[in-house]
Amino acid sequence: MPPAANSTLGDRLQALVKGPQFVWWLGHVTMLVCTAFYLPYWATFNYKAGAHWYTRAFFGALVSYSVVVYKSFPEIQFTAQFAHQLFAEENVQYLLMAIFWWRSTPMLAPLVPYAIFAFFNSLNYTRTNILPALFPTPPAGATDPTAAQVANISRKIQAWTEKNHATAMAFVAYIEVVGVMGSLIFGAITFQSSFLSPIVYANFLRFRYFFSLHTRAAFALIRARLDNLIVPPGGNPKIPPIVAQGYTMARGAITRFGQAAVQQPPAGSSARQ
Template identity: 85%
Template sequence: MPAAHPPLGDRLLTLVKGPQFAWWLGHITMLLCTAFYLPYWLTFNYKAGAHWYTRAFLGALVSYSVVVYKSFPQVQFTSQFAQQLLAEENVQYLLMAIFWWRSTPMLTPLIPYAIFAFFNALNYTRTNILPAIFPPPPAGITDPTATRVTAISRKIQVWTEKNHASAMALVAYVEVVGVMGSLIIGAITFQSSLLSPVVYANFLRFRYFFSLHTRTAFALIRARLDSLITPSGGNPKIPPVVVQAYVAVRGAITRFGQAAVQQPAASARTQ
């Protein structure tokens, strides 16, 4: 006779004891608090919704702390370990989550984390939560509920695999254009710290070297701006001083991105 599954309570207890469950809860917290913050942002009532903003990034801190701890269980006080630590993309996002957590609330920094959280939470639900609640039946036994759950899991898997690449490309564009643009505008209007664009520029510099999607976003944005501003773009209405300023800024950004960061030999791990 096939062995029966443990009781539901035991299965759920085993699930919640694992660190990955805390990781999942962090992602769920990020998603829910971002959704609760959105109405405040839409009504320009940023300060009133600041508590949802900070709670969202508290969720991100939990999730990324779990990942970083699992990736680096033993801390070493060496320069090589520090370089390895900073080259890990989850460490970069953890450090930025700490920065955003203590920063002036904005919507754009939440978007990349919410997209990551959505895909990660969905996959964990498919691979861990659904099997814990609806375990597969023993061999040779047909269970309509288990069949429906299997079909749902398969649909989730197909959807996430189909849309993951486009979602990561969207994250890159939001990070390069949306977040940095918001920080620059905020600094100019004194709505956010003048230091914020500098801190975030260093984050983007790492992302450029460690993320193909970020490099693609920068390349497409540069090509678009070149076509609009430079003489080769065929727009004679642009004053020469504007072209010169654009070329100077473009060169400065390029030199900044190339300084002090070495491109890794292998691609970094995905989220």
């Protein structure tokens, strides 16, 4: 509900900061700011020196996703059905992965999806909550040039987010499948990260495959490109047959792993808040 135009600025800000949604917004802003501070360290290959910004970024993600999960599951039930419902919830999966990344070796790729989610969520909260608190709608019949400008900015933000949201989510899915998993595999091979990390993340991607159209599209795109490159008769003739056979076996193993039964979440569950 928009704040009353006749209320004071102090009252409006007090009402704004009291809600858990404001803490959720602060978590997203923390993720964005700390990611921005981490980027120069990553760009100069000074990963260890910037590790504190990496952990602070994921701490912000922990705060945001904890608020969403708490609002979705305010009462804990010690039943198998509740546990299954809990772990099938997308926000719980992202919260668990945020905990995992928070304690992992700093990498840029895992930050990217969370930062994109944080950008869209914090932008929408700014439009729907912060701007109205700072510049409330004037009473009917009253004119306020500042309020009109703010309303125009709000409409532009809404139009931009609605136009670019699907593209951003498709990009996130591709980064999750290629960028993050590729970084984990490379880190495991070069002994820079744990060999268990790709296994843990593979289970996360299995859930994402079932729950996200964008993730399924990303997998389909990657498979089509690799098939065209490797699998005969359309594959590159310079690729040895043993490589094609190995790829086919790996593809089959990944498909069987991904087809393991995962129950869909109940209708109306929130996703990546």
